[in-house]
Amino acid sequence: MIRTSGLVKQYPSGRALDGVDLAVPAGAVLGLVGPNGAGKTTLLSILAGLRRPTAGTVEIDAERSRVAVLPDAPRFDPWLTGREVVDLARRLTAPDAPEAATDRVLAETDLAEAAGRRVAGYSRGMLQRLGLAATVVGDPEVLLLDEPASALDPIGRRDVLDLVRRMRGTATVVFSSHILADVQDVSDHLAILDRGKLRFQGPVDDLLGTGTSAILVRTRDGTAAVEDALSGAPWAAGVERLDDRVVRIRVTDLDAAERNLPGVLAATGVRVVSIAPDTPTLEDVFLEVTR
């Protein structure tokens, strides 16, 4: 469990954090999002013990050695090999863990082949994966990840997100990212930070809404017949044409809509490409909260 109370960080240039009360349940994966300059890195640095708050308190329900940190652009002594970096991290954080743990995390981060090479020759993506390997090798109880996938290609990003997802339940994870789809994908909790203030925190479902209140229908033949057919449906509060082939149906009774909509569409004879729930994305909510 991580809890901050009234956290303030004042720099000479301004206030980076302004009374942040954050609570992350044990075992949760919390996505920390916010615009540039929102205070995300400052918050993570304070949680990591790398900076001191001007005011407020931090409680982390884990020993300091069990808190692992990954900066957004990790760097290592270039004359070390990848294996030496991870093994050093293992010796410092989990000296009782077997040496095999080093090889296991190197394999999980797809660095097994490059493990014997010196870090000087690693690309930025490889450095980020190496940083992640060095972070998880000690089986930490708390992980603080600052933009862990920012330098990775799509496959590397997927691997890292899978790794973060696998930590759920075994470790408390706080990770910041500008890629909101990633955050929505792996987080079960969210915190939105804006200009040093916490605008929202809580389960993802609470933020995005658990129930669908609208349905998107995409057709091949135009939407006029669909609009006409839905005008009298008691479960449809309104139909909005988004373009020539897409309508958004606001529903009052989702159960009835899901039962009856396919029949209504079939009766129109219109070729239907897709029927999908229209739930707000994190990006929609983020823009609304931070605007």
Place this chain on the structure above:
Amino acid sequence: MTAWRLEWLRLVRTRRLVALAGVYVFFGFVGPLTARYLGEIIDRFGGGQMTVVVPDPVPTDGIVQFASNAAQIGVLVAVAVAAGALVVDALPEMSVFLRTRMPSAGALLLPRLVVTAAAVGTAYLLGAAIAWYETAALIGGVPAGGMIGGAVLAVLYLCFAVALVAAIGARLRSVLGTVGTTVVVLLAMPLLGLVEAVGRFLPSHLVGAQVGLVTGESLGDYLPAVAITLAVGAALVASAIRATGRREL
């Protein structure tokens, strides 16, 4: 891989150990050689147009040559090597890795301090041993007691210099700035030492011990400086650990 092995690899793989040992070994060889053949060297480069009378070398001349080079260029190289290891926050992204994994600032700094000081001290002792042997072979024997005592005190001074680097490096993030500031402080000490009442208490007094102890001075002449050097050195180490622990990244 441990923090101690990390520091050893830092010395070996960055070739800092080669630089350190190379400098002192070079001066160990060259010092007695130039003392022995100074007259011939001057004659050869003088072109026969002038006559310079050089007194016959005595054994201590070989040690004097070594010690003076070691006290200047040797210390500069030692300070540069120490700064490379001890300015832990020169690259913050790099220091995050160790800072968030080491249990304390002391655990972060002590291996760096000890390994660096050991390397500097060993390099000096190697150079001094070579100078001693070569002096004996070319010019004549130098008393072992004075030579060993002088070398130990010179190493103590070098350890003090390493501690000074640590204390300055914990406050500056720049390796170059740390080297420059340390050199200024080390140069200022002999100037302060010109005040006779103060000089024999300063760590810089130990610089002259290598020559002093083979030319008739007694170990007791250096004890006040030894005591001050140990005390100030320990305070510098404590200060470095405290400043490193308090620094924010």
